Amino acid sequence: MFIISLLSGLLMLNTPLSEIERGGSHSVVSDNVLSIEGVVKTPSGDPVAYANVAVVGTVKGSFTDSDGTFQLFNLADGTYELSISAVGFKSINQRVVVSQSRTEKLEITFEETGVEMPQFSLFANRDRIFSKVPGSVSFLDKSEIKSLKPISGNEVLRRMPGVHVVDEEGLGMRVNIGIRGLDPDRSRSVLVLEDGVPVALAPYGEPELYYSPAIDRMAGIEVLKGSGQLLYGPQTIGGVVNYITPNPPQEEEGSVRIQGGQGGFYSGLVNYGNTFGNTGLQVNLLRKGAENVGPTEFKITDFNTKFLFSLNEKSELGLKLGVYNELSNPKTGILSTISI
Known part of the structure; x- marks a missing residue:
């Protein structure tokens, strides 16, 4: 018994691996019955790769290979509706009659269509003071400010990246703004503007901010950090904050x-x-x-x-x-x- 088992093991080891793999794959494939196969093309005859092919009303589906072909297996006899879709093409629905006695072969031609992309406004449709200035610009418009329902401007400024705001009395009457780690006390390192005009009473000699524009009447706020801030006056080492009125x-x-x-x-x-x-x-x-x-x-x-x-x-x-x-x-x- 020991010799027979050993010889059997040696015979299996001498069997080429490719034959073992073919035998295994053959047993798997034999369990699947090819019901539908087809190819998806463009109007010019080029294959459409990675198009979705779904059997409506079932969980079965597939997608096309790089040559535009697809296969569907193990569908019972009956009439089915296929939904074929791909980006850049008009979706197609096609009825197919499936019979176990034969494989249904399809050739589907897509109709090209334009892809509608949503419109994005990355900055704004109105040319404002910082729209053509180099540097990092942040902007909050009237709708965003309204959604915050702020009691003070500090709540809005905290939404800006890189801006540090320190409360003094909790109501934003004396705003203390620091940008990129600079001392926020009295906003002395930041130039604060309202419609492009400095807010500080003496921006060159005494830049400390003892008056802050009320956020209640603003239509937007811009914050500029970068080399472009040098264009707008003194005390811009930290950046520029511009309040915009409607x-x-x-x-x-x-x-x-x-x-x-x-x-x-x-x-x-x-x-x-x-x-x-x-x-x-x-x-x-x-x-x-x-x-x-x-x-x-x-x-x-x-x-x-x-x-x-x-x-x-x-x-x-x-x-x-x-x-x-x-x-x-x-x-x-x-x-x-x-x-x-």
Whole structure:
């Protein structure tokens, strides 16, 4: 018995591996019955590779090889609907009658169609102050700001990559901005603009920021980090932050927004805008205050008017007037008054 077993083992070892593999694959293939085979081509006769071929109403399907051919196995007799699809071509549905006595052979020709891609606005459709400047630019528009429902501008600035904001009184009246690791105290290393105009009262001699534009009336915020920041004035070593106010609308518009909260907090904003001939007008009045938000008590009146004169198709002249009055005791507990 031992000798017979040994000889049998030697005979198996002498059998070529290719024959063993062919025998194994033959036994697997014999279990599958080829029901449908076909080729998918373009109108010019070129094969369509990796097209999806699905049998509607079943879990069976396949995809075409590099030569455009496909095969479907083990379908019971009956009528089936094939769905053939590929990127760049119009999908095709075709009925096929399957019989075990024969293999159904198909030749399918696709009809080319254009691929509709969704539209993306990577920056904006309006040419703004930083649109052609080298460097890293971040932008939040009015819809994004509105979705945040911010109480202060700090909540919006924190959405910008690389921007560090430190709260002082929790309501954003004194914004402290640091970009790329620089000291955020009073935003002295960052140039803060409103519609391209420096916000600091003395940007060359005293760049510290004691007044911050109210986020309530803004239509967007831009942040520039890079070599292009040198174009916009002093104190740009950290970067540039530009608050954008809305332009006058083409048709008459008006809105009223009121907010309230704990500690006697309230905020009311009234907007009106219209265009008369070649002159656009945007007016807004903001009243904001609180009696006891932490240690903070304040009252703010912020009135702004923006005119836009259309000189010709390529030129516009803008004029902006603003009055800001604040009575507050942020941080120190001593009442202070700011009027601009």
